[in-house]
Amino acid sequence: LTDLPGELLELILCCDVLGAADIGRVSCTCRRLREACQPRGKVWRERFRLRWPSLLKYYSHSDGVSWLEEYKARHNAGLEAQRIVASFSKRFFSEHVPCDGFSDIETLGCPSHFFEDELMCILNMEGR
Numbered sequence: 001l002t003d004l005p006g007e008l009l010e011l012i013l014c015c016d017v018l019g020a021a022d023i024g025r026v027s028c029t030c031r032r033l034r035e036a037c038q039p040r041g042k043v044w045r046e047r048f049r050l051r052w053p054s055l056l057k058y059y060s061h062s063d064g065v066s067w068l069e070e071y072k073a074r075h076n077a078g079l080e081a082q083r084i085v086a087s088f089s090k091r092f093f094s095e096h097v098p099c100d101g102f103s104d105i106e107t108l109g110c111p112s113h114f115f116e117d118e119l120m121c122i123l124n125m126e127g128r
Helices: 006-013 020-027 032-038 044-050 051-059 069-093 112-123
Strands: none
Touching: 006 032, 020 032, 020 044, 020 069, 044 069, 051 069, 051 112, 069 112
């Protein structure tokens, strides 16, 4: 892989059969592959686009976005949203919802569109 031209290496790393964990592992092997998988580069942008295509509308092409950090933030927001939604049934089983019942959502510390996107994913899951 390290002997391939940079453009071809990027195309391989942007392939949709590779996951984020695969890209992380590849980038740990040597300096050349770590540079090909740089956080602000095409590879992590493509990972983000493949995983959450509807979120790209929130970004400008001229922004100097760290796609690796955005990927991590969205992934963590999704995990937290799933945890919160899983706790709803036992917390709100009664008809009375406490005033501070949704305070954990308000204090997530991530962009609101990450949480909204995860809620849409949960609603659109098969079997729900």
